[in-house]
Amino acid sequence: MSSVLPLPVAIPLLAGALLVTVGHLLPRPAQNAIATLAAAGMTGCSLAILVAAERGYVVHWFGGWHPTGGVALGISFVADPLGAGMAVLVSTLVLLVLVYSWTYTREASHLFDVLMLTFAAAMAGFCLTGDIFNMFVWFELMGVSAYALAAFRIEELGPLQGAVNFAITNTVGAYMILTGIALLYARTGALNLAQIGHELARHRADRLVVVAFTLVVAGLLVKAAIVPFHFWLADAHASAPAPVCALLSGAMVELGIFFVARVYWLVFAPALAPESVAVKTVLLALGVATALLGAFMCFMQRHLKRLLAYSTISHAGLMLAGVALLGTQPLAGVANLVLAHGFLKAGLFLVAGAILIDLGHIDELRLHGAGVGKRVLGTLWFAGTVGLIGLPYVGVYLGHQLLDEGAGEAGVRWLAVVAAIAAGVCGGAMLRAGARIFLGWGSGDDRLLTPEPDETPPRRDAGVGLLTAVCAVTLALGLVASIVPGLVERTELGATRFVDGIAYGLRVLHGTAGPAAARPPFALSPADRASLLYALAALAIALATAAFGLWHERLPKDVRG
Numbered sequence: 107m108s109s110v111l112p113l114p115v116a117i118p119l120l121a122g123a124l125l126v127t128v129g130h131l132l133p134r135p136a137q138n139a140i141a142t143l144a145a146a147g148m149t150g151c152s153l154a155i156l157v158a159a160e161r162g163y164v165v166h167w168f169g170g171w172h173p174t175g176g177v178a179l180g181i182s183f184v185a186d187p188l189g190a191g192m193a194v195l196v197s198t199l200v201l202l203v204l205v206y207s208w209t210y211t212r213e214a215s216h217l218f219d220v221l222m223l224t225f226a227a228a229m230a231g232f233c234l235t236g237d238i239f240n241m242f243v244w245f246e247l248m249g250v251s252a253y254a255l256a257a258f259r260i261e262e263l264g265p266l267q268g269a270v271n272f273a274i275t276n277t278v279g280a281y282m283i284l285t286g287i288a289l290l291y292a293r294t295g296a297l298n299l300a301q302i303g304h305e306l307a308r309h310r311a312d313r314l315v316v317v318a319f320t321l322v323v324a325g326l327l328v329k330a331a332i333v334p335f336h337f338w339l340a341d342a343h344a345s346a347p348a349p350v351c352a353l354l355s356g357a358m359v360e361l362g363i364f365f366v367a368r369v370y371w372l373v374f375a376p377a378l379a380p381e382s383v384a385v386k387t388v389l390l391a392l393g394v395a396t397a398l399l400g401a402f403m404c405f406m407q408r409h410l411k412r413l414l415a416y417s418t419i420s421h422a423g424l425m426l427a428g429v430a431l432l433g434t435q436p437l438a439g440v441a442n443l444v445l446a447h448g449f450l451k452a453g454l455f456l457v458a459g460a461i462l463i464d465l466g467h468i469d470e471l472r473l474h475g476a477g478v479g480k481r482v483l484g485t486l487w488f489a490g491t492v493g494l495i496g497l498p499y500v501g502v503y504l505g506h507q508l509l510d511e512g513a514g515e516a517g518v519r520w521l522a523v524v525a526a527i528a529a530g531v532c533g534g535a536m537l538r539a540g541a542r543i544f545l546g547w548g549s550g551d552d553r554l555l556t557p558e559p560d561e562t563p564p565r566r567d568a569g570v571g572l573l574t575a576v577c578a579v580t581l582a583l584g585l586v587a588s589i590v591p592g593l594v595e596r597t598e599l600g601a602t603r604f605v606d607g608i609a610y611g612l613r614v615l616h617g618t619a620g621p622a623a624a625r626p627p628f629a630l631s632p633a634d635r636a637s638l639l640y641a642l643a644a645l646a647i648a649l650a651t652a653a654f655g656l657w658h659e660r661l662p663k664d665v666r667g
Contacts, residue, residue, distance in 0.1 A: 129216030187600030268345035279328025286321030307376035330362025343415035348459025356452030389430030396423025436512030443505030449584030475546035484544030504588035534651020548656035
């Protein structure tokens with residue numbers, strides 16, 4: 107099985123190279139077929155790796171350069187359940203987005219497919235790498251592809267501005283990561299994650315290690331759009347094509363959170379154990395600030411993609427808060443949250459793209475009442491919104507349940523209140539937008555909402571039926587995430603393996619596989635009273651927020667003031 111590990115990266119890169127070479131000579135259907143088949147092959151390989159990783163770590167050493175005496179000179183890919191699961195999420199989203207783009211993207215379509223495949227390969231490499239410098243390499247390849255995709259409509263000023271903002275901030279983050287890696291290499295003489303962790307564990311962390319940790323984590327938080335590094339994301343999303351936004355919000359932001367947890371548990375956890383409370387406090391504060399700021403900024407938007415972008419920032423804050431609790435149960439909750447949020451948010455961005463094509467605008471106020479009669483699009487928008495609120499067994503509910511339980515065990519029960527407020531306010535903003543567009547409720551003018559330049563729609567001859575079908579499939583995958591039998595047990599097992607740096611190091615550096623893990627049963631986790639109360643609170647806040655957004659002008663003047 108180890109020979110399959112490079113394939114989720116190799117397949118899209120080879121297909122992209124083929125399209126660069128002969129794509130301009132092929133008809134459009136052939137270009138689409140090559141890109142889609144590559145994404146399907148990538149998805150199949152990622153699923154096979156995930157199944158194998160349930161029984162134990164899967165390791166591949168490139169060129170046969172295996173470690174000797176615990177010293178790694180070669181480059182490795184390592185798959186554990188959570189890393190392989192992230193690769194499955196990435197590859198599935200890429201497959202859906204490429205199908206969506208068959209009619210959405212007309213101009214330079216083979217170049218768009220090449221960038222998408224390169225972006226996919228970089229994200230898969232980022233999920234599977236066992237080497238911290240190659241983490242940086244995949245980070246940069248991911249960034250270069252994303253910058254070009256964000257500015258794909260280069261003839262317009264908005265995409266160019268958004269891409270430049272995106273590139274500058276993420277390049278600063280990349281320099282932080284590279285500087286932190288250089289400090290770690292100077293201290294340990296190693297680049298393999300397991301070996302760096304083994305070397306640092308021999309001594310208590312000094313100032314150099316603390317600075318290296320700060321730089322690496324800060325660089326990853328830039329990629330994840332965590333406060334105060336969040337300002338690039340809304341600009342990039344507002345101007346990028348909808349399929350690109352689906353990947354940026356559905357996968358790339360989550361990868362930054364994923365690797366914060368990865369480098370902490372595998373590299374820094376033993377050395378920083380005496381300072382774990384300080385690490386927890388700082389990351390938790392950043393997560394809570396991001397969740398609340400993102401939620402309230404989400405409410406102030408009238409541009410649908412900016413609204414969804416700030417919702418992504420808010421959810422990224424909740425994910426970081428879960429990682430900050432430094433426990434297996436909240437980490438399992440984050441994994442479930444990433445899964446459901448990835449599909450739901452990607453699906454909502456794809457719905458926004460279909461709205462832009464079908465109705466000609468992306469501005470909530472300009473679309474007031476324009477969607478009346480568009481029942482399918484309206485149903486999809488409201489379904490995705492409900493999934494993100496977290497009603498029992500719908501969408502992100504399971505992730506919030508595990509996260510709240512972990513927060514209670516860690517003594518921070520108030521985090522559930524923060525999560526309910528953030529999810530409720532974001533959900534209320536999306537309900538308000540849907541009610542205004544598809545039901546004609548409220549007024550067509552609202553001075554509370556920030557004006558933004560409207561977006562030029564793609565060609566109106568795009569197949570809205572195909573776009574709608576892809577949106578429905580993507581949202582359905584997110585909505586059913588909380589009722590997949592055995593998902594709780596599998597994510598909890600994956601989280602336990604994820605934080606076990608000793609077992610990881612033995613497998614990677616010494617080839618000690620350990621006993622194969624038994625496959626968890628396929629069972630549905632029962633809902634507890636606390637999680638039901640959270641869901642009801644989030645729903646009540648969402649409904650109140652939506653009502654205020656639609657009819658606040660009816661309130662007495664003093665109350666409005």
